Amino acid sequence: MRTLICIACPMGCKLTIEEKDGQYTIEGHKCKRGLEYGMQEMTDPRRYISSTVRVIGGFLQVIPVKTDRPIPKDKIFDVMKEINKIKVSAPAQIGQVLIENVAGTGSNIVTTRSLLKAENTK
Numbered sequence: 001m002r003t004l005i006c007i008a009c010p011m012g013c014k015l016t017i018e019e020k021d022g023q024y025t026i027e028g029h030k031c032k033r034g035l036e037y038g039m040q041e042m043t044d045p046r047r048y049i050s051s052t053v054r055v056i057g058g059f060l061q062v063i064p065v066k067t068d069r070p071i072p073k074d075k076i077f078d079v080m081k082e083i084n085k086i087k088v089s090a091p092a093q094i095g096q097v098l099i100e101n102v103a104g105t106g107s108n109i110v111t112t113r114s115l116l117k118a119e120n121t122k
């Protein structure tokens with residue numbers, strides 16, 4: 001048996017999950033989203049990743065980035081390695097794609113803010 005807290009809404013229902021012969025029985029959910037969350041966690045757990053990328057010529061040294069869709073948990077290390085390899089030149093726009101299909105996950109790494117060149121802020 002495994003217990004999980006559903007994070008699909010602020011209610012935070014406690015899910016109890018039993019596995020038998022590859023089939024999962026989930027209890028404790030108050031709605032269908034909890035059932036889907038529990039099943040996803042057991043069969044293909046995924047997470048959004050947030051990080052930063054170094055900036056060349058910007059008024060800040062780094063720019064925040066994230067995956068534009070959740071990636072498989074077992075790919076987190078590979079994705080972070082790809083993020084840590086790159087730099088972006090200022091100016092940068094919010095939503096700019098810095099890495100397409102990062103580590104083969106089908107997710108892109110995108111900026112979550114805009115960033116001006118250093119000389120534009122004086």
Ligand code: SF4
Nearest residue numbers: 006009012013030034
């Ligand atoms: S099961 Fe439904 S009500 Fe409960 S936390 Fe998940 S989404 Fe919210």
